[in-house]
Amino acid sequence: MSGVHSSTGAGAYEGFDRDRVDRSGQAEAFDAIGDRYDDAFPHKEGQLAAGAWLAEQLPAGARVLDLGCGTGLPTARQLVDAGHRVTGVDLSAGMLKLARDNVPEADFRRLDIADLEARGLGPFDGAAAFFSLLMLPRAEIPYALRMLHGQLAANGPLALSMVEADVDDFAIPFLGNTIRVSGYLRDDLRRIVSDAGFEILAEDTYAYAPASTDVPPEIQLFLHCRRQP
Numbered sequence: 221m222s223g224v225h226s227s228t229g230a231g232a233y234e235g236f237d238r239d240r241v242d243r244s245g246q247a248e249a250f251d252a253i254g255d256r257y258d259d260a261f262p263h264k265e266g267q268l269a270a271g272a273w274l275a276e277q278l279p280a281g282a283r284v285l286d287l288g289c290g291t292g293l294p295t296a297r298q299l300v301d302a303g304h305r306v307t308g309v310d311l312s313a314g315m316l317k318l319a320r321d322n323v324p325e326a327d328f329r330r331l332d333i334a335d336l337e338a339r340g341l342g343p344f345d346g347a348a349a350f351f352s353l354l355m356l357p358r359a360e361i362p363y364a365l366r367m368l369h370g371q372l373a374a375n376g377p378l379a380l381s382m383v384e385a386d387v388d389d390f391a392i393p394f395l396g397n398t399i400r401v402s403g404y405l406r407d408d409l410r411r412i413v414s415d416a417g418f419e420i421l422a423e424d425t426y427a428y429a430p431a432s433t434d435v436p437p438e439i440q441l442f443l444h445c446r447r448q449p
Contacts, residue, residue, distance in 0.1 A: 231337045232367035236360065238334060243311065246355055249397035250290075251314035256395055258291055266426040267350050270379040270442045271295045273422075274346055275302035277377040282345035283307065285371060287336075288352025289328060292319030295348050300325045307341060309333075333364050342371035350381045357389040358402045365416035372447040378418060382409055384425075384439040406441055418445040 250257070271294065278284065282304045286296045289308030296306045296319060306326040310316050319328050331339065333356065347368055353361050368378060385403030392401055404412065410420060422444040429437040 232370050233334055233337065233363050236334075236363045241334070241357065241360060243332070246399055247311040247313070249394065249399045250310075250312035252397055253395045254314050255291065255318055257315075258293055263428075264294055266424060266428070266440050266442050267381065268294055268298065269424065270350070270381060270444065271298040271348060273444050274348055274377055274379040275299055275304065278302075278304055278346050281305060283343075285309070285342070285344040285347040285368075286326075287333065287347060287349040287368070288355065289319055290315045292323040292326065292328070295350060296323045296326045296328075299348070307344070309336060333367070334360070337367050337370060343373045344371055344376065345373050346377045346379075347372060348379045350379070351383070353380070354382050354401045354403055355399070356402060357400075358404075361402065362412055362416060365413060365418070369417040369447055374447065374449065376447045378443075378445040378447065380413065380443045380445055382441050384409075384441050409441060409443070413443060413445060417448050419448050420445050 275298065280303055284299050284304045284306050286299065286306055286308040289296050289310050292308060296308050299306045300323055308319055308326055308328045309331040311330060311332055313330060316328050316330055333352065349368065353364055356364060372378065383403050384406055386405055387401060387403050389400050389402055391398055413420060420443050424442040426440045427437040428440050
C-alpha cells in the first residue's frame with residue numbers, strides 16, 4: 221500500500237493519527253510482483269472455502285466488498301460467479317489492472333482502506349478481507365475493523381483471514397520485494413475482531429507455503445464472522 225490519505229477525521233477512524241501511517245513501498249511491491257503473485261500462490265483452499273461460505277450467506281445479487289482484492293482471483297471471480305455484485309478495492313494499480321482483466325464484471329477502485337468510509341461506497345451486504353489487514357500496522361487494525369463494521373448492513377457476513385504471527389509492521393522479503401506485515405496470535409485476533417463488533421461463527425486453520433520458496437509454512441487463520449448491531 222502506498223501513502224494515499226484523506227483529510228477526514230470523522231467516522232471509524234476518528235482519533236487515529238493518520239500521519240503516523242507509512243504505506244510507502246507497499247503498493248509498489250505488489251505492482252512489481254504482478255501476475256507472479258497468483259503463480260506463487262496456486263493453492264488457495266482456505267480462501268476458496270471462506271469465499272464459498274460468504275457467497276452462501278448472502279441474498280441473491282448482493283453487494284459485496286472485496287477489501288484488498290489483489291488480482292481478483294479467486295475471491296472476486298468466485299463471488300461474481302455466485303451472482304453477486306462485487307466492489308474490489310486495492311492500492312496497487314498493477315493488481316487492479318489484473319483484476320479488471322480477470323473479473324471485468326466487477327467494479328474495482330484504487331483506494332486506501334482508511335479512505336473507504338469517506339468515499340461513501342457502502343453499505344454492503346457482506347465483505348471479504350483476505351490478508352488485507354495484515355498490510356496495516358497493528359495500531360490501525362482495530363480502526364479498520366470498526367470501519368468495516370460500519371460499512372456492512374445489519375447482520376452482514378464478513379470473511380476474514382490473517383497469518384498467525386506475533387509481529388507489528390515487520391519487514392519481510394516477498395517474491396523478490398520487501399513488504400511490511402502485521403499479525404496476531406489467534407486468541408488476540410479473536411479478541412480484536414470481537415471488540416470491533418463482530419460475532420465469530422467459525423474458524424479454519426491452514427498451514428501454507430508459497431510455491432517455489434524455501435520459507436517454512438505459515439499458519440493462515442480464516443474467521444467466519446457476522447456483524448453485530
